[in-house]
Amino acid sequence: MNDESTQAGSPGSRQRAIVLLSGGLDSATVLAIAKAEGLEPLALSFRYGQRHLIELEAARQVAAAAGVHEHLVVELDLRSIGGSALTADLPVPKDRDLQAAEVPVTYVPARNTIFLAYALALAEARGIGDIYIGINAIDGSGYPDCRPEYLAAFQQLSALGTRAGVEGRPARIHAPLINLSKVKIIQRGLELGVDYGLTRSCYDPDQAGRGCGHCDSCLVRRRAFRQLGLVDPAPYADQ
Amino acid sequence: MNDESTQAGSPGSRQRAIVLLSGGLDSATVLAIAKAEGLEPLALSFRYGQRHLIELEAARQVAAAAGVHEHLVVELDLRSIGGSALTADLPVPKDRDLQAAEVPVTYVPARNTIFLAYALALAEARGIGDIYIGINAIDGSGYPDCRPEYLAAFQQLSALGTRAGVEGRPARIHAPLINLSKVKIIQRGLELGVDYGLTRSCYDPDQAGRGCGHCDSCLVRRRAFRQLGLVDPAPYADQ
Numbered sequence: 001m002n003d004e005s006t007q008a009g010s011p012g013s014r015q016r017a018i019v020l021l022s023g024g025l026d027s028a029t030v031l032a033i034a035k036a037e038g039l040e041p042l043a044l045s046f047r048y049g050q051r052h053l054i055e056l057e058a059a060r061q062v063a064a065a066a067g068v069h070e071h072l073v074v075e076l077d078l079r080s081i082g083g084s085a086l087t088a089d090l091p092v093p094k095d096r097d098l099q100a101a102e103v104p105v106t107y108v109p110a111r112n113t114i115f116l117a118y119a120l121a122l123a124e125a126r127g128i129g130d131i132y133i134g135i136n137a138i139d140g141s142g143y144p145d146c147r148p149e150y151l152a153a154f155q156q157l158s159a160l161g162t163r164a165g166v167e168g169r170p171a172r173i174h175a176p177l178i179n180l181s182k183v184k185i186i187q188r189g190l191e192l193g194v195d196y197g198l199t200r201s202c203y204d205p206d207q208a209g210r211g212c213g214h215c216d217s218c219l220v221r222r223r224a225f226r227q228l229g230l231v232d233p234a235p236y237a238d239q
Numbered sequence: 240m241n242d243e244s245t246q247a248g249s250p251g252s253r254q255r256a257i258v259l260l261s262g263g264l265d266s267a268t269v270l271a272i273a274k275a276e277g278l279e280p281l282a283l284s285f286r287y288g289q290r291h292l293i294e295l296e297a298a299r300q301v302a303a304a305a306g307v308h309e310h311l312v313v314e315l316d317l318r319s320i321g322g323s324a325l326t327a328d329l330p331v332p333k334d335r336d337l338q339a340a341e342v343p344v345t346y347v348p349a350r351n352t353i354f355l356a357y358a359l360a361l362a363e364a365r366g367i368g369d370i371y372i373g374i375n376a377i378d379g380s381g382y383p384d385c386r387p388e389y390l391a392a393f394q395q396l397s398a399l400g401t402r403a404g405v406e407g408r409p410a411r412i413h414a415p416l417i418n419l420s421k422v423k424i425i426q427r428g429l430e431l432g433v434d435y436g437l438t439r440s441c442y443d444p445d446q447a448g449r450g451c452g453h454c455d456s457c458l459v460r461r462r463a464f465r466q467l468g469l470v471d472p473a474p475y476a477d478q
Contacts, residue, residue, distance in 0.1 A: 147399070160383065
């Protein structure tokens with residue numbers, strides 16, 4: 001699926017970059033950062049059997065608001081793999097201790113590896129040299145595939161596993177949020193004009209697409225807005 | 240899709256391993272090797288928009304002949320990514336010089352990375368510790384993602400990007416053919432009883448599923464059988 005926005009300006013005039021866009025707060029910020037760095041973003045989203053499909057509609061709105069010329073939504077079957085509360089019929093934990101050390105049940109096995117593998121394939125096929133992803137090791141949920149060492153390993157894979165890499169110009173993987181707190185991420189996004197009211201981060205939204213307010217993702221996000229003296233502009237069921 | 244074979248024996252009595260199974264000569268050999276090593280193979284294939292869909296039927300037959308209890312076929316949309324003669328409307332090169340240095344047009348961008356990412360997700364979700372893949376650096380077609388250094392990079396990703404890896408028991412990626420010639424691969428498979436008449440390797444088969452005899456894959460395969468004083472038992476259109 002390609003969505004062409006109506007914004008003026010030629011998509012060919014700037015260097016392109018692939019931006020993984022979930023519709024959440026982090027990836028919306030990354031999209032704004034890629035644009036601020038002078039790149040023309042090609043937004044890449046996945047319909048992967050997630051329970052929180054509202055995020056794809058959020059991704060569409062975020063991309064449109066940012067004037068993205070091409071937004072590709074790839075169908076992925078992760079349900080056949082299972083193993084996560086985000087794609088299977090397992091309960092999403094609520095009001096969990098965010099300091100807990102274990103990898104939570106909302107972790108989707110190897111999801112970022114699959115997403116980045118697709119981005120790498122698209123970069124290779126289109127001759128695009130930069131890939132942006134909104135992974136975060138600080139205020140994330142303790143997922144193994146959100147850490148700097150993981151990012152370095154994938155960069156190595158980009159260098160060794162592609163034609164571009166063999167030719168000495170591997171696609172670079174950028175994770176500009178990886179060492180930022182959620183507060184810093186929101187501050188950066190607000191400076192860049194991100195409308196966080198369009199973004200959706202909840203793992204377990206209601207039928208109207210409103211956040212539950214109590215999953216890890218809602219807890220981290222709302223706490224950060226509170227710390228900034230702001231109210232999270234996204235809708236919540238408990239408001 | 241799960242195909243249950245009718246072979247006797249409990250699938251739970253041996254340690255499981257994921258085997259990437261394309262229906263070609265190499266992966267059929269790898270399947271036999273995994274079995275010979277005492278593992279219970281879970282075969283994993285992909286319907287990825289390939290022109291040579293006959294290979295999925297071959298994969299089904301190879302898995303059945305090997306008594307595989309579970310054969311998972313995952314749908315992947317690689318056509319939306321494009322960039323390869325195997326998934327797009329580009330001509331498959333015929334009677335090419337196999338010593339040529341360039342990466343040929345049949346290379347599917349980052350395909351093995353996507354396949355291995357899925358295998359890694361499945362291993363993580365099912366608690367499986369071993370993944371087998373039939374990549375080969377010797378008589379392959381010069382694809383970057385068939386080399387030992389690529390394999391090492393993916394092993395590192397397995398260690399760093401999964402819960403199992405963080406817990407000190409990353410899924411191991413096995414590529415038992417990586418340094419074997421096609422002749423040696425066939426010799427090993429014949430020792431293990433592989434019926435190569437069931438396998439299909441051609442990039443451009445005819446409607447009846449017969450090999451063209453002239454793409455890289457057919458050239459390498461038939462030459463190896465000739466060198467062994469054998470006739471390739473797979474059907475070819477020019478026979």
